Amino acid sequence: MNNFEYCNPTRLVFGKGQIEKLAKLVPLHSRVMITFGGGSVKRNGVYEAVKMALHEHKCIEFWGIEPNPSVETLRKAVELGKERQVDFLLAVGGGSVLDGTKLIAAALAQPDLDPWDLVLQGRSTTSIPFACVMTLPATGSEMNCGAVISCQKTNEKRSFYSNYPVFSILDPQVTFSLPLHQIACGLTDIFVHVLEQYLTTPGQSRPMDRWAEGLLLTILEIAPKIWNNPHDYNLMSDYMLSATLALNDMIRMGVTQDWSTHMIGHELTALCGIAHGASLALVMPGTMRVLRDQKWGKLLQYAERIWGLTDGDDEDIIDRAIAETEAFFQSLGLATRLSDAGISDQVIDIIARRFDEAGVAYGEAKNVNGEMVRKILLNCK
Ligand code: NZQ
Ligand code: ZN
Secondary structure (H helix, E strand, O other), X not given: OOOOOOOOOOEEEEOOOHHHHHHHHOOOOOEEEEEEOOOHHHHOOHHHHHHHHOOOOEEEEEOOOOOOOEHHHHHHHHHHHHHOOOOEEEEEEOHHHHHHHHHHHHHHHXXXXXXXXXXXXXXXXXXXXXXXXXXXXOOOHHHOOEEEEEEOXXXXXXXXXXXXXXXXXXXXXHHHHOOHHHHHHHXXXXXXXXXXXXXXXXXXXXXHHHHHHHHHHHHHHHHHHHHHOOOOHHHHHHHHHHHHHHOOOHHHOOOOOOOXXXXXXXXXXXXXXXXXXXHHHHHHHXXXXXXXXXXXXXXHHHHHHHHOOOOOOHHHHHHHHHHHHHHHHHHOOOOOOHHHHOOOHHHHHHHHHHHHHHOOOEOOOOOEOHHHHHHHHHHOO
C-alpha cells in the first residue's frame, strides 16, 4: 500500500426533512448567496424548503448554473458575489451547481484572479466557505474537493480542486423528481467512479478492494429495483449514499487510480454535449478492452467477485466480464458505442490531438496518451 493522508472535513447531514437544519448550519450573520441550476428545485419543493429554513438569514440568489457549468456563467455569479460582499455560498442542485459553486467560492477569496485562470492553475487552497443541498446522486461532489468546469468559448472541460463543502445535506426524497435518464447517468457515474479507483493492479489493499466491490455490488443490486420503483425511499437512500462513498476519497487510500475514462468522457461532453454519465458508458467498455493486458489480474478479480464468473479460461472470463459491464450500461438505456451516439472519427482525431498537445498521460500506468486514446475510442465505435 502506498503512503497516504486522509482528512475529509465535510459534515454529512443525511435523511428525511434534513433541509430544515439549514437554519442552524448556515451561520446566522453571514451574507449568503444561494446558487441554483435551471429550476428543477422550484418544481420539486426543494426551493420552498430551503427558503423556509433560511427565512431569518440574509440571502441573495443566483440562478442558471447549467449542466457542465461554464466559466462564462460563473463569472457573473462571482461579480454578483463581490458586489454584495457575499461570505457564504450554498449550492442547491446537482453536481454542476455544486462544482460551479466551488469555483465561485475560490474566486471570491481571490478577487484579482479571473475564474478561468484559477481553473487553469488546477488547484486553489483558498475559498470562502460553501455548503450544499445535493439533489442528484452521482458525482460525489458533496463530499470531495473536486469540480469540473467548462469553457464555452474554447469547448474545454477541466478539473479543478479546491476545498470541501463545510456541510452537505442529502435528503433522498429530493431524488423522487429525477427523470430516469438522469438516474441512469448517475448510477453509471457512480459505477465508473469505483472502477477508476479499483480496476488497476491487484494486491494493493484488501480493505480498498472490498469496499469498492461492496459499492459495485450495491449499484448492480439496486439499479433494476430503482428502475421499477424510483420513489422507494430506502432504495434511493442506498443510491444517494453510494454516490457519496464512491468519490469521497474513502476507496482510494494508498492505491493507484486510473481516471482515463473520465478524461476521455470529459472531451466527449465538451465537444459533443454528451451528459457526463452517458459519456462514461461510451468509453469504459473500450478502456477495459484495450487495457485488458495491463488490467488482467484485476479484471479476473472483478469478473469473479462482481459477476460470479469462474468457469472457462481466463481470456473468456475477462471477455464475459467486459460484456456484462457493457450490458449493464445498456440495461439503463445508455448507448455504449460511439456510432449509436452519432460520434464521428473526426471527433476521435480531435480528442487524441488534444491529449497530445497537452502532453498528458492518464491511467495507473500513465500510458493513456493521445495514441492510446485513439485506440480506445476506435475500439468504442
Ligand atoms: O439545473 P436543474 O434545473 O436543477 O436540473 C438538473 C440538470 O438539468 C437536473 N436535476 C438535478 N437534480 C434534480 C434534477 N431534476 C429533477 N430532480 C432533481 N432532484 O439534472 C440535470 C443534470 O444536473 P447536473 O448537476 O449537471 O448533473 P450531475 O450531478 O451528474 O453533475 C454533472 C457534472 O459534474 C461533473 C461532471 O463532469 C458534470 O460537469 N463531475 C463532478 C465531479 C466532482 N465534483 O467530483 C466528478 C464527476 O466525475 C463529474 O465529472
Ligand atoms: Zn464522474
